[in-house]
Amino acid sequence: MSSATLEKNSSAPADAESTAAHLITVTFRIRRFNPEVSDQAVWEDFQIEMDPKERVLDALHKIKWELDGTLTFRRSCAHGICGSDAMRINGRNRLACKTLIKDINPHKPISVEPIKGLTVLKDLVVDMEPFFQAYRDVMPFLITTGNEPTRERRQSAADRERFDDTTKCILCAACTSSCPVFWNDGQYFGPAAIVGAHRFIFDSRDEGGEQRLEILNDRDGVWRCRTTFNCTEACPRGIEITKAIQEVKRALITRRF
Amino acid sequence: MKIHKYDTVIVGAGGAGMRAAIESTKRSRTAVLTKLYPTRSHTGAAQGGMAAALANVEEDNWEWHTFDTIKGGDYLVDQDAAEILAKEAIDSVLDLEKMGLPFNRTPDGTIDQRRFGGHSRNHGEAPVRRSCYAADRTGHMILQTLYQNCVKEGVEFFNEFYVLDQLITEVDGVKKSAGVVAYELATGEIHVFQAKAVIYASGGCGKFFKVTSNAHTLTGDGQAAVYRRGLPLEDMEFFQFHPTGIWRMGILLTEGARGEGGILRNKDGERFMEKYAPVMKDLASRDVVSRSIYTEIREGRGCGPEGDHVYLDLTHLPPEQLDAKLPDITEFARTYLGIEPYTDPIPIQPTAHYAMGGIPTNVEGEVLADNDTVVPGLYAAGEVACVSVHGANRLGTNSLLDINVFGRRAGIAAAEYASRADYVELPENPASLVIEQVERLRDSTGSERVTEIRKALQDTMDANVMVFRTEQTIKTAVEEIGALRERYRNVSVQDKGKRFNTDLLEAIELGNLLDLAEVMAVSALARKESRGGHYREDYPNRDDVNFMRHTMAYREVGADGTESIRLDYKPVVQTRYEPMERKY
Numbered sequence: 098m099s100s101a102t103l104e105k106n107s108s109a110p111a112d113a114e115s116t117a118a119h120l121i122t123v124t125f126r127i128r129r130f131n132p133e134v135s136d137q138a139v140w141e142d143f144q145i146e147m148d149p150k151e152r153v154l155d156a157l158h159k160i161k162w163e164l165d166g167t168l169t170f171r172r173s174c175a176h177g178i179c180g181s182d183a184m185r186i187n188g189r190n191r192l193a194c195k196t197l198i199k200d201i202n203p204h205k206p207i208s209v210e211p212i213k214g215l216t217v218l219k220d221l222v223v224d225m226e227p228f229f230q231a232y233r234d235v236m237p238f239l240i241t242t243g244n245e246p247t248r249e250r251r252q253s254a255a256d257r258e259r260f261d262d263t264t265k266c267i268l269c270a271a272c273t274s275s276c277p278v279f280w281n282d283g284q285y286f287g288p289a290a291i292v293g294a295h296r297f298i299f300d301s302r303d304e305g306g307e308q309r310l311e312i313l314n315d316r317d318g319v320w321r322c323r324t325t326f327n328c329t330e331a332c333p334r335g336i337e338i339t340k341a342i343q344e345v346k347r348a349l350i351t352r353r354f
Numbered sequence: 355m356k357i358h359k360y361d362t363v364i365v366g367a368g369g370a371g372m373r374a375a376i377e378s379t380k381r382s383r384t385a386v387l388t389k390l391y392p393t394r395s396h397t398g399a400a401q402g403g404m405a406a407a408l409a410n411v412e413e414d415n416w417e418w419h420t421f422d423t424i425k426g427g428d429y430l431v432d433q434d435a436a437e438i439l440a441k442e443a444i445d446s447v448l449d450l451e452k453m454g455l456p457f458n459r460t461p462d463g464t465i466d467q468r469r470f471g472g473h474s475r476n477h478g479e480a481p482v483r484r485s486c487y488a489a490d491r492t493g494h495m496i497l498q499t500l501y502q503n504c505v506k507e508g509v510e511f512f513n514e515f516y517v518l519d520q521l522i523t524e525v526d527g528v529k530k531s532a533g534v535v536a537y538e539l540a541t542g543e544i545h546v547f548q549a550k551a552v553i554y555a556s557g558g559c560g561k562f563f564k565v566t567s568n569a570h571t572l573t574g575d576g577q578a579a580v581y582r583r584g585l586p587l588e589d590m591e592f593f594q595f596h597p598t599g600i601w602r603m604g605i606l607l608t609e610g611a612r613g614e615g616g617i618l619r620n621k622d623g624e625r626f627m628e629k630y631a632p633v634m635k636d637l638a639s640r641d642v643v644s645r646s647i648y649t650e651i652r653e654g655r656g657c658g659p660e661g662d663h664v665y666l667d668l669t670h671l672p673p674e675q676l677d678a679k680l681p682d683i684t685e686f687a688r689t690y691l692g693i694e695p696y697t698d699p700i701p702i703q704p705t706a707h708y709a710m711g712g713i714p715t716n717v718e719g720e721v722l723a724d725n726d727t728v729v730p731g732l733y734a735a736g737e738v739a740c741v742s743v744h745g746a747n748r749l750g751t752n753s754l755l756d757i758n759v760f761g762r763r764a765g766i767a768a769a770e771y772a773s774r775a776d777y778v779e780l781p782e783n784p785a786s787l788v789i790e791q792v793e794r795l796r797d798s799t800g801s802e803r804v805t806e807i808r809k810a811l812q813d814t815m816d817a818n819v820m821v822f823r824t825e826q827t828i829k830t831a832v833e834e835i836g837a838l839r840e841r842y843r844n845v846s847v848q849d850k851g852k853r854f855n856t857d858l859l860e861a862i863e864l865g866n867l868l869d870l871a872e873v874m875a876v877s878a879l880a881r882k883e884s885r886g887g888h889y890r891e892d893y894p895n896r897d898d899v900n901f902m903r904h905t906m907a908y909r910e911v912g913a914d915g916t917e918s919i920r921l922d923y924k925p926v927v928q929t930r931y932e933p934m935e936r937k938y
């Protein structure tokens with residue numbers, strides 16, 4: 098039956114549904130670097146007309162497609178799920194596709210620069226290899242011993258919940274590249290790799306926790322974290338990264354997880 | 355130019371590519387070439403779930419699943435393939451669980467299951483819980499789990515390598531796959547990969563539509579590469595329009611939202627699906643729901659000032675249920691629309707979602723050169739391929755299944771072939787086509803811009819070959835695409851460099867979209883019936899006498915160099931299910 102009606106809601110989406118796009122002029126101040134042209138990075142301003150409800154990614158596309166085809170950045174999904182477009186927008190790490198222009202004060206120039214701590218290759222594109230290498234180094238896969246069961250391994254809903262938060266990671270590097278320890282210390286695994294380790298250490302099906310903890314212990318993996326919370330603030334998936342790192346530290350001391 | 359030699363080369367590192375890689379790396383020296391970092395692939399965007407008749411929460415079996423798949427595909431499904439899909443679904447889900455995938459759990463710790471459109475108990479009696487899921491990020495968890503297992507198996511990836519050409523050598527009158535040519539994004543260098551076996555797993559081509567759930571990078575590169583080499587594309591007229599995309603943006607809101615109890619409503623608050631599908635209602639198959647939405651809109655019952663959308667209403671569901679089962683899509687509504695789904699209905703419209711057609715293969719993933727001749731050494735799996743398990747309309751949750759079942763099969767078949775076959779000699783100047791293409795675009799001083807042609811293409815596709823089609827609209831599309839292809843010859847790029855030249859690659863991707871859009875429109879024009887995702891207002895009924903057959907489209911080049919599309923047809927494999935009228 099069509100029992101419920103929309104009356105109580107009828108006015109609600111008015112804002113979202115107002116059709117006329119109110120265009121405003123926005124200045125984007127973008128950090129440009131192309132070693133084929135010059136070994137100096139420079140700031141370049143672009144003024145464009147945008148609907149403030151659009152994404153920063155839409156603005157970058159508009160600049161690339163209509164003003165300067167050489168502007169280079171990575172992107173794919175355009176809705177915060179593939180992790181391609183982490184960048185520093187107004188000094189904070191965010192995904193360009195998950196940041197609406199209206200939410201970052203479009204009346205002042207909006208600065209866009211590559212994430213820090215990884216080598217810049219061109220404009221907003223950085224070398225992601227060291228980042229992925231750190232992730233691969235923590236053995237980010239289920240480790241089990243003994244015979245495989247014929248059906249699925251059982252896991253209670255509570256045990257599943259234990260590591261739910263860290264399964265959300267899209268490996269965008271927003272956290273790692275906002276971490277002052279990572280900027281200064283090439284050896285540090287960085288928060289994302291620890292999140293990856295956490296996801297398995299606290300999975301009741303996994304038996305590789307000890308090995309992973311040794312890896313993290315060996316290279317002072319987690320101990321260098323100074324709990325600045327930059328990572329947690331940067332994470333576009335809302336993962337409580339600092340908490341996850343604390344849990345891994347505690348597991349290292351108590352060897353219980 | 356660099357030359358590499360591998361037993362097996364896989365093009366693409368989404369779900370299908372990585373599932374194949376896990377098998378083939380164990381059996382042969384394998385390279386995976388991917389234009390995106392593996393974890394950026396669009397499999398990660400899939401939300402709702404993966405179908406398998408595990409019967410964990412209620413009675414179910416793979417035979418019912420087979421039937422639903424065939425009926426959902428409006429009987430254009432090859433029934434032998436659908437049976438394999440449904441049967442192997444069970445192990446395929448269990449394999450992923452063993453690889454570590456964190457599925458949601460039932461109270462007794464088994465994999466939980468929920469309802470999804472078109473999946474039913476006992477041949478259409480009532481909805482059944484068949485979709486295995488991990489909240490509303492099932493695709494994300496599949497992609498992560500497969501990548502993690504690739505790390506474990508030591509799979510060798512070439513990241514940000516764009517495959518732009520398929521190499522074919524004729525040996526004793528038989529066309530065989532010799533390898534592929536790839537462009538390295540970071541350096542602009544061209545690489546030839548000689549391989550005994552090549553597997554295409556390069557995903558869909560939804561970017562030729564404007565309102566789409568597909569990523570910017572889904573540009574049909576794989577389909578275009580083999581098509582340009584004279585191999586056919588099957589059933590390209592069948593494209594799925596998912597009922598619930600975020601209004602104007604196209605970002606998907608999973609059918610799982612309706613599986614959890616969400617309801618579609620028009621401007622009067624009416625649950626209109628009751629009129630169109632009395633049994634399955636909001637969970638009827640996607641083509642049915644999308645057409646119903648547009649019927650409401652056309653008849654003036656759409657919402658908003660322009661009456662151009664309807665609502666997905668989740669407000670009657672408890673917030674805890676939304677938080678636990680649909681956290682990502684509720685966040686999309688908050689982020690992109692500024693709407694609180696606890697209290698406000700979400701404006702939606704159908705969004706171009708999934709290519710049912712693609713590179714024809716048999717059930718081992720071997721690519722076909724015509725209705726039954728296999729191209730030795732060439733394989734395809736996932737959205738790029740057409741087995742055909744989806745026929746005229748894919749059921750929700752059957753694609754994540756498809757990429758796992760047929761990704762695995764193609765990986766095994768290709769690696770086994772590679773272990774017994776020899777290398778096929780590379781053609782002379784193997785990279786010539788790609789070098790010519792890249793240099794032409796880079797050096798061109800033409801006045802046409804990629805962005806304008808792409809926008810015009812997307813506009814004509816949305817206007818003319820979307821949910822409703824007629825002879826008139828399709829002809830318009832064919833003409834306009836033809837004109838755009840002409841303009842494309844004059845396209846130039848601004849970035850003339852070698853390093854990370856995404857300007858250049860967007861131009862190449864647009865060329866692929868134009869080729870495939872034309873194939874789609876021409877195939878659609880010839881199919882004078884309505885079936886699944888292909889709905890002709892001028893031929894509103896299914897016509898089994900004339901059109902119970904797959905379309906096979908070939909690129910022909912005349913002596914004077916003019917290109918044309920030749921259509922042929924292939925019989926549908928029918929085993930035990932007689933075509934019936936589709937009712938939900």
Ligand SMILES: Cc1cc2nc3c(=O)[nH]c(=O)nc-3n(C[C@H](O)[C@H](O)[C@H](O)COP(=O)(O)OP(=O)(O)OC[C@H]3O[C@@H](n4cnc5c(N)ncnc54)[C@H](O)[C@@H]3O)c2cc1C
Pocket residue numbers: 365366367368369370371387388389390391392395396397398399400401402403404405492493515516517518555556557558567568569572575576606608707708735736737738750751752753754755757
């Ligand atoms: C938003 C959304 C939600 C969905 N939800 C569901 C769902 O709940 N259940 C379900 O069953 N299905 C769902 N689907 C469909 C399903 O997710 C896809 O069909 C499936 O994931 C496709 O997987 P794939 O491996 O074939 O391709 P993709 O995951 O798209 O991967 C393609 C790969 O090919 C590579 N590639 C592309 N071109 C080239 C080239 N030229 N050279 C080298 N590499 C290349 C890319 O880098 C990428 O790695 C959904 C789809 C979308 C868009």
Ligand code: SF4
Pocket residue numbers: 265266267268269270271272273288289292331332333334335336338
């Ligand atoms: S933890 Fe968050 S910020 Fe860090 S890589 Fe994962 S998703 Fe990105």
Ligand code: FES
Pocket residue numbers: 171172173174175176177178179180181182192193194195
């Ligand atoms: S483009 Fe995918 S996360 Fe932004």
